Amino acid sequence: MNSLLQDTIEKAFREQKLLETTFHNLEEFLSLKDLSAVERESLNELVQNQNWEELNERFYKRLSFGTGGIRGRTMGRVITKAERGSASLDGPPQYPAIGFNCMNDRNVRSAALGFARYLQRVFPGEALKIVISHDSRHFSRYFSELCGHTLEKTKVKAFLFPSQRSTPQLSFTVRWLKAHGGIMITASHNPPYDNGFKAYFKDGCQLIEPHASEVIKEVEAIESRADYLLQDGEGSPIILGPEADSAYIDAVETIILEPQALSTAQEKLKIVYSPLHGTGIEIIPKLLDRHGIRYCLVPSQIIPDGNFPTVKSPNPEDPAALSLAINLALEQKADIVIATDPDGDRMGAAVKNKQGEFDLLTGNQIFSLFAYYRTSRLFEQGILNAQNAHRAVLIKSLVTTDLIKKIAEHYHVQCVETLTGFKYIGAKLLKYELQSGLEDYDNHPFNERRAVQLQKGKYFICGGEESYGTSCGDYVRDKDANSATLELVEVAGWAARHSMTLLDYLDSIYTTFGYFAEKLGTMTFEGPEGSNLIVQILKSYRENPPGEFLGNKRVGFDDFGLADHYDIEGDLIPKEIMLRFIFENNNKLIIRGSGTEPKIKFYLSTHSPIENGLEKTKDNATHFLNRWWEIIQQDVKRRINR
Incomplete structure (x- = not known):
């Protein structure tokens, strides 16, 4: 170890410029025997330039699994000369950021090895297969290939797509290939400097407990041992062919309930679609083409680009992300705008209103449209009836609109609530798969699986989260923006057959159940x-829950981090720091920390009967929620400053 470097780091720690955790992690980092030239040179530069804040960011902790696996910066706020390498100054660096808290070779390799070692423990003696996919982010292809070659060294057969593919297609392909696991390199809609590693089990679902904790143990055992890489496995990853895309598209099309609705969409609707520089361009145009849907692509957003140069954030939840698509829709006289995030698991949409302008649909509204449409159509077709309705299920996260519960109550189907994270919905789908008793489940035709589930198990109508993620079929165990696009077009086609837009159809749902905002x-x-x-x-709200907001007294409080909570099926909900406050007059607040971003989230909701007209009810609810959010922000500031 360079003694001058060590002395400088110790001095900075004594002067409280470095956090204690940063200091100890730097000591451990410097003791590693396999530091690369980029790691050594970058650390020297950051220390010599006294970039203490940057060092704290990179070393104060290790990356850990959240609701979306591992996520972190691939590019530091300060990019060192060694990291920049031969790359131009106006693009990403040649090498990812060094540090325990960054997405880089060391952490990605450790994650891949830890995952592989866990699978070897769970499936002893089996010839393991892992499927790897990635989005359009900086270093995504590089990390995918790094994972592939790392796995091959451990005698695990790796399968890679020829280029970017979506998260849901990765989930499907794990099942299609009967692989033991999957890896998705993505940070979803995070800023361009981020990337991530998501691990999937053999059922195509993201890791949940106890798998996640066991993988973390394996990763931690590997992080300080370079000899794990010195294994004698040889070979190159297998590159998947076009049949992988075809199989996935065929599976997506099993969600179609009313082919005539798609025929109407073909005749009456025009779509503008944007993949926001991500994976959606690989599948969605093919789906639309197969059904003759008229559509335009946003030219500047179809090219995969990890800088996401045309948007502030490649997040379909962000209205600004759809602005170019909406402008094109106005120009082309289109009816619907659809956009998907970079890894193709979330879909946002906007619909032309009576004034010729475009109204954005929220994630809650999109899921409500799907839930009502699919449930009502299944009853209309006679697939669901009074005798088997109790075996049909809608699944939503606890923070998603309670309109889904009202729809379920109306049709006497079950509504199961889970923690945030589609992996919990995926876990329910595995439970229902096992209840069916069908061996080699995916090889049974879809209609046969549904019939069996309605006889002795549970049939999944659809599931979703407020964060613009939905799934309408159990062929995939993650949210799927590709199928959501097809579903939205079908619902819009059905509405058009009945002289309605999607907005009209949504209003008819509110008229039936009341307005949920x-x-x-x-x-x-x-x-x-x-x-x-x-x-x-979070600690402050747990220990001192608010007694009232805007004159509405608190009538209920649930702490999902301490007390045991069970869902409607009697399953224990995993512990998570999430606080739910129930107030008078159908008002609810849920507070939780994000599992993938440095954010705390506040979910506000209200339910109002329609009095004095729907539009007036909407305006009142919007005003109420906006005022409530202002008060919450003031309350948070007071709690911080106490």
């Missing part, structure tokens, strides 16, 4: 200090 408020706290603030805020 939701608002998501977020507060961002970055870095080590931010992490501590998030903990402090």
Whole structure:
């Protein structure tokens, strides 16, 4: 170890410029015997330039699994000369950021090895197969190939797509190939400097407990041992052919309930679609073409680009992300705008209103349209009836609109609520698969699987989250923006057959069940200090829950991190720091920390009977939620400053 470097680091720690965790992690980092030239040179540069804040960001903790696996920066706020390498100054660096808290070779390799070692333990003696996919982010292809070659060294057969493919296609392909696991390199809609590693089990679902904790143990055992890489496995990853895309598209099309609705969409609707520089361009145009849907692509957003140069955020939840698509829709006189996030698991949409302008649909509204349409159609077709309705299920996260529960109650189907994270919905689908008793489940035709589930198990109508993620079929065990696009077009086609737009159809649902309104408020706290603030805020609300807001008294409080909670099926809900407050007059607040970003999230919701007209009810609810959010932000500031 360079003694001058060590002395400088120790001095910075004594002067409290480095956090204690940063200091100890730097000591461990410097003791590693396999440091690369980029790692050594970058650390020297950051220390010599006294970039203490940057070092704290990179070393104050290790990356850990959240609701979306591992995520972190691939590019530091300060990019060193060694990291920049031969890359131009106007693009990404040649090498990812060094550090225990960054997505880089060391952490990706450790994650892949830890995952492989866990699978070897769970499936002893089997010839393991792992499927790998990636999105369009910086270093995504590089990390995918790194994972592939790392796995091959451990005698695990790796399968890679020829280019970017979506998260749901990865989930499907794990099942299609009967692989033991999958790896998705993505950070979803995070900023361009981020990337991530998501691990999937053999059922095509993201890791849940106890798998996640066991993988973490394996990763931690590997991180300080370079000799795990010195194994004698040889070979190259297998590159998947076009049959993988075809199989996935065929599976997506099993969600179709009313082919005539797609015929109407073909005749009456025009779509504008944007993949927001991501994976959606690989599948969605093929789906639309197969059904003769008229559509336009946003030219500047169809090219995969990890900079996401045309948007502030490649997030279909963000209205600004759809602005170019909406402008094109106005020009082309289109009816619907659809956009998907970079890894193709979330879909946003906007619909032309009576004034010729475009109204954005929220994630809650999209899921409500799907849930009502699919449930009502299944009853209309006689597939669901009074005798088997109790075996049909809608699944939503606890923070998603309660309109789904009202729809379920109306049709006497079950509504199961889970924690945030589609992996919990995927876990339910595995449970229902096992209940069916069918061996080699995926090889049975879809209609046969549904018939068996309605006889002795549970049939999945659809599932979703407020964050624009839905699934309408159990062929995939993650949210699927590709199938959501097809589903939205089908629902729009059915509405058009009945002289309605999607907005009209949504209003008819509100007229039946009352108006449900939701608002998501977020507060961002970055870095080590931010992490501590998030903990402090959650602790404050847990210990001192608000007694009232805007004159509405609290009538209920649930702490999902301490008390046991069971879902409607009697299954224990895993512990998570999430606080739910119930107030008078159908008002609810849920607070939780994000599992993938340095944010704390506040989910506000209200349910109002329609009095004095629907539009007036909508305006009142919007005003109420906006005022409530203002008060919550003021309350958070007071709690921080106590």
